[in-house]
Amino acid sequence: MADSDAIAIPHGFRTAAGKAGIKPSGGPDLAVFVADGPCAAAGTFTTNRVCAAPVKWCRGLLPADDIRAIVVNAGNANAATGAQGAANAERTAARAAELIGCEPRQVLVASTGVIGHQLPMDKVEAGLDRLIPRASADASSFDEASRAILTTDTHPKVVSLSYSEGGVAFSLLAMAKGAAMIGPRMATMLAFILTDAPVWPSDLQPILLDAVEDSFNCLSVEGHASTNDTVLILSSTASTAPTLRGEELTAFAGMVRSACESLARMMAADGEGATHFITIDIEGCRDREEARAIAREVAESALVKTAIHGADPNWGRIVSAAGYAGVDFDEGELSLWINGVCVYEAGAPTAFDAAALSAGLKAERDVTLRLALRRGEGRIRFWTCDLTAEYVHLNADYTT
Structure with a gap:
């Protein structure tokens, strides 16, 4: 501001x-x-x-x-x-x-x-x-x-x-x-x-x-x-x-x-009730619209958003959201980083320190999710926030 x-x-x-x-x-x-x-x-x-x-x-x-x-x-x-x-x-x-x-x-x-x-x-x-x-x-x-x-x-x-x-x-x-x-x-x-x-x-x-x-x-x-x-x-x-x-x-x-x-x-x-600001970087798609489709599904997943709110590095929710975005890719092409930590590489989980990553998510307001495919040069940056009990409270009685 x-x-x-x-x-x-x-x-x-x-x-x-x-x-x-x-x-x-x-x-x-x-x-x-x-x-x-x-x-x-x-x-x-x-x-x-x-x-x-x-x-x-x-x-x-x-x-x-x-x-x-x-x-x-x-x-x-x-x-x-x-x-x-x-x-x-x-x-x-x-x-x-x-x-x-x-x-x-x-x-x-x-x-x-x-x-x-x-x-x-x-x-x-x-x-x-x-x-x-x-x-x-x-x-x-x-x-x-x-x-x-x-x-x-x-x-x-x-x-x-x-x-x-x-x-x-x-x-x-x-x-x-x-x-x-x-x-x-x-x-x-x-x-x-x-x-x-x-x-x-x-x-x-x-x-x-x-x-x-x-x-x-x-x-x-x-x-x-x-x-x-x-x-x-x-x-x-x-x-x-x-x-x-x-x-x-x-x-x-x-x-x-x-x-x-x-x-x-x-x-x-400034999303209602938000405690985390999330940047989603998608890369390696055939074009920008493929990247946008994946980013939107990840950004709008209630399960992804609540996991971030709870400082839970639940990578499975993120890759599964990418998987139902309507983009035709092979699972082995996909890798994921949460706050710079590779948690999923070429279709398989990595041996990362979940406790340390969770502590970082809890301590920092800013979160970065990076998903990479190997299909082309299409990329996008997308923004969202976490989903909290305060959001539910604000919208459950907005008119009453």
């Missing part, structure tokens, strides 16, 4: 956040990001067929070259809410647009929280009435926004990056929320990326898609794809400065990828 004092705020953006009364807890639950002028924008979204009203609203608008704001509420997902939910998403955009001085189609919306409840629009609109007039470019305002978008997260997730080379300078600020219901296929929980790099939508969209594929799509907490998964990126200077090309555009793409990867790691580490 970036220190608010060290955050570089991209030019042309202001924000405000506060309490609108949407969360039963009474905590901060509404944030708005306002651009001083029209922004190039792109997005990626959940592939869940049951998707939230704000996802449908944003999908219909992006990519675009004239977005002016993003409104985010926490505590209510506005998902599975039918025609009224769609009307509420549009009404949210309309109220923000009225206050900013733009069209509703220039306002993106995102929601997170409990599914199946209508947004309390009187509270949302009253909150926007209070927040938008005091939107500020101060770092403290962005810090407040990073907290207002959270639900069960234990801390904000923020990345701030800057570039300066050959007289060209730009910055990028990214923030996200997510600690459970994480098993995306084409997007992620909620993530917002603001930049003053001059990049047009025709470049923003593929850059974002590539970054998401290697970050948020390599992340799982429990494999449950959300109804609200959204990643949005806005560029404040695309229409006012020469757009990036060549090495500068490549550098920008690298920044977006780096920011998304950092946020994905933060989400896995």
Whole structure:
């Protein structure tokens, strides 16, 4: 997480956040990001067929070259809410647009929280009435926004990056929320990326898609794809400065990828009730998709996750998860390392010190699982966390 004092705020953006009364807890639950002028924008979204009203609203608008704001509420997902939910998403955009001085189609919306409840629009609109007039470019305002978008997260997730080379300078600020219901296929929980790099939508969209594929799509907490998964990126200077090309555009793409990867790691580490952050490296597959299939099965195995939580180096659970991933390999090709210790080599267990490995798992929060085949050059890095009694407690009575 970036220190608010060290955050570089991209030019042309202001924000405000506060309490609108949407969360039963009474905590901060509404944030708005306002651009001083029209922004190039792109997005990626959940592939869940049951998707939230704000996802449908944003999908219909992006990519675009004239977005002016993003409104985010926490505590209510506005998902599975039918025609009224769609009307509420549009009404949210309309109220923000009225206050900013733009069209509703220039306002993106995102929601997170409990599914199946209508947004309390009187509270949302009253909150926007209070927040938008005091939107500020101060770092403290962005810090407040990073907290207002959270639900069960234990801390904000923020990345701030800057570039300066050959007289060209730009910055990028990214923030996200997510600690459970994480098993995306084409997007992620909620993530917002603001930049003053001059990049047009025709470049923003593929850059974002590539970054998401290697970050948020390599992340799982429990494999449950959300109804609200959204990643949005806005560029404040695309229409006012020469757009990036060549090495500068490549550098920008690298920044977006780096920011998304950092946020994905933060989400896995902050999984609900998690006591271990698990990195899974798969190598030696025919292609990346084979590697992804194995990584996902290992990451989402309740038996693997509970073993890690209990500091049990139960390698059999890990290799068996790889075996049912749908990848056609011979058992003799497979080897496994847990925290650098080879526990299974070429299809057979090794004589490792189980007690020492268990003690290491118990002492360290970070765990690395490396599985290697001998089929090709395909590889992937995937992130997850362990499964604990606290996770069960949090999700057993989430709405009650």
